[in-house]
Amino acid sequence: MEFSYPFSAIVGQEEMKRALLLAAVDPRIGGILVFGHRGTGKTTAIRGLAGLLPPMRVTGDCRYNCDPADERDRCPQCAKDAANGRAKSRKAPVPVVDLPLGATEDRVAGALDLEKALVSGEKAFEPGLLARAHRGFLYIDEVNLLEDHLVDLLLDVSASGFNVVEREGLSVRHAARFVLVGSGNPEEGELRPQLLDRFGLSVEVASPGDVATRVEVVKRRDAFDRDPRAFAESWKRKDAALRARIGKARDALSSVATSDAVLEQAAALCLALGVDGLRGELTLVRAARALTALEGGAAVTAGAVRAVAVSALRHRLRRDPLDESGSGARVERALVEIAA
Structure with missing residues (x-):
């Protein structure tokens, strides 16, 4: 295995x-x-x-991973089985x-x-x-x-x-x-x-910049390479807790509130950075909402938007030949400016 x-x-x-x-x-x-x-x-x-x-739940042995709860995108075989009352589902x-x-x-x-x-x-x-x-x-x-x-x-x-x-x-x-x-x-x-x-x-x-972190990385990787089964078993509980946290966040996602103030913050940030289109705002808001659900919050905050802003926007910026700072630094600078 x-x-x-x-x-x-x-x-x-x-x-x-x-x-x-x-x-x-x-x-x-x-x-x-x-x-x-x-x-x-x-x-x-x-x-x-x-x-x-x-x-996730899939329909029988479907080779397309059809969702038994979604009638719109079923493959021909799954649609036929459902019409004949033969559709079965399983966890995969x-x-x-x-x-x-x-x-x-x-x-x-x-x-x-x-x-x-x-x-x-x-x-x-x-x-x-x-x-x-x-x-x-x-x-x-x-x-x-x-x-x-x-x-x-x-x-x-x-x-x-x-x-x-x-x-x-x-x-x-x-x-x-x-x-x-x-x-x-x-x-x-x-x-x-x-x-x-x-x-x-x-x-x-990037590679870790301090000795202690680099040593810890090497120790853990070496332990895994020597006995993958034992190493995986020793981290099984923490992975299970993280899996449960993801499942709980998925269930709570639709109930996380997003105020107009948060939407205005996202739009103002994208305008300040000259981001083309509206995909930047959509991604920024969705990422902030997912982070809020993952952390057990009920409503998206300005802090959640700031936390995901660099990841959501750094690759959407136009190149500025007069600005030698990285794209991540430009996003952080814009966050400071719109908060002032």
């Missing part, structure tokens, strides 16, 4: 961990982009998140699917099932990674190196929430809504602006 490094055992990197937890509470926040140098725990944190996600883990850089478009979107075509002459569809990731997370390591044709595919699916495949005599359309999680090294290239805009939160991570 393969064990993932426990999420609760990750040392530091608080902004990254918080962003992943917020996406787990409210997937509508959008994707999470994690940029940092190699060896800073990006992949470890994202894969550790899978162990925290409360299970929330998928966290890796999209390799070298994956073909057929592997990602799905294609003709060659085995059935050769054996029985039947034209059947073999779902791809997008179908597996529906209602879960799609993870792309080194996302800034992703080939352009796959970027175009992801943009289309992210915008519509559906994957459409029309080739080799097949015409298939299925729901494909997922949280896109990307990690990368800024030294290896930038993302296309269209894809960058699809990420709700952007996080920057």
Whole structure:
């Protein structure tokens, strides 16, 4: 049995961990982009998140992860079973699917099932990674190196929430809504602006700057590598508590109040930073609401907005050749100015 490094055992990197937890509470926040140098725990944190996600209900053995409570987006087989009274549901883990850089478009979107075509002459569809990731997370390591044709595919699916495949005599359309999680090294290239805009939160991570933290990271990783089972067991209780906290926050999310004053604060901040469109405000408010639910609050506060502002807006700023400060510093400076 393969064990993932426990999420609760990750040392530091608080902004990254918080962003992943917020996406787990409210997937509508959008994707999470994690940029940092190699060896800073990006992949470890994202894969550790899978162990925290409360299970979801799916229809029978559906290969598209259809939601038994949602009648709108059922695949043809699930719709047929429901009409005939044969629909069954079961609990399943929330998928966290890796999209390799070298994956073909057929592997990602799905294609003709060659085995059935050769054996029985039947034209059947073999779902791809997008179908597996529906209602879960799609993870792309080194996302800034992703080939352009796959970027175009992801943009289309992210915008519509559906994957459409029309080739080799097949015409298939299925729901494909997922949280896109990307990690990368800024030294290896930038993302296309269209894809960058699809990420709700952007996080920057760096290696620990003090000896004590670095030593603790090495000790924990070494303990995990020597005995993954025992290490995972020792952190099982803390991961379970975090999983329960996520589930409770999800249940409370719809009841968290958002005042006009908070909305005005978000709008004023985006205007001060010259953010294009309204996606910045929407993400900012949703992230602040998810943080409030995660912390057990009843109403979004100005403090919650400030806490998530840098993550929600740093990747939406226009470049200013006259301002050498980083985008995160510009957001923090604008927060101070609108509060004055």
